[in-house]
Amino acid sequence: DSQSKLQLLQGHIRDFQDFPKKGVLFRDICPILKDPASLTAVTDLFEEHVKKHYKQVDLIVGMDARGFLFGPLLAQRLGIGFVLVRKKGKLPGPTVSVAYDLEYGKAEAEIQEDAVAPGQKVVLIDDLLATGGTLYAACELMRKQKAEVLGCMVVIELKELKGTDRLKPHGVFSLVQY
Numbered sequence: 185d186s187q188s189k190l191q192l193l194q195g196h197i198r199d200f201q202d203f204p205k206k207g208v209l210f211r212d213i214c215p216i217l218k219d220p221a222s223l224t225a226v227t228d229l230f231e232e233h234v235k236k237h238y239k240q241v242d243l244i245v246g247m248d249a250r251g252f253l254f255g256p257l258l259a260q261r262l263g264i265g266f267v268l269v270r271k272k273g274k275l276p277g278p279t280v281s282v283a284y285d286l287e288y289g290k291a292e293a294e295i296q297e298d299a300v301a302p303g304q305k306v307v308l309i310d311d312l313l314a315t316g317g318t319l320y321a322a323c324e325l326m327r328k329q330k331a332e333v334l335g336c337m338v339v340i341e342l343k344e345l346k347g348t349d350r351l352k353p354h355g356v357f358s359l360v361q362y
């Protein structure tokens with residue numbers, strides 16, 4: 185059931201103090217990827233949430249780089265496509281970009297101009313919500329392309345950084361909270 189899947193996930197997240205900078209407690213999801221049952225649990229829980237809360241989803245949109253680990257698995261489960269939001273300079277052809285701040289730096293997010301069509305309904309996915317800067321940038325990209333964001337989903341939410349405030353009015357669904 186859901187509870188045992190969540191427990192399995194909690195047991196597959198490692199902490200590293202002062203990475204990548206002093207003062208940051210890094211939550212490492214690598215053990216989830218290394219354990220097929222845990223990875224399946226993530227996909228199951230995301231799939232359950234999508235089916236329960238969103239009527240029709242056209243695309244899953246994943247964040248560079250760790251959103252790429254979970255997004256395509258979910259998209260394939262749902263039988264829909266996956267779109268990449270990448271850090272600047274990685275995508276060929278015409279692109280749209282937005283600058284944003286991170287818990288430990290700055291970056292610029294980019295999508296291909298034709299990745300989403302106006303009116304398409306999308307769900308955004310990443311491994312972790314910290315300040316919300318990354319997902320906010322993705323929401324901005326979707327707004328520029330006139331796509332509709334149904335919601336955001338992450339494996340881990342760092343509550344004290346209040347990322348959900350930044351993402352209002354979009355809801356954020358998280359599996360594990362710290």
Ligand code: PRP
Pocket residue numbers: 247248249250251285286287291310311312313314315316317318319347
């Ligand atoms: C991390 C994480 C999220 C983002 C969350 O990615 O994977 O994408 O930060 O932080 P925020 O909510 O404050 O935006 P990072 O930019 O470190 O890049 P990576 O996935 O390429 O390691």
Ligand code: ADE
Pocket residue numbers: 208209210211212287288312314342
């Ligand atoms: N991305 C932003 N903050 C993070 C953290 N504390 N652990 C892992 N990934 C992160």
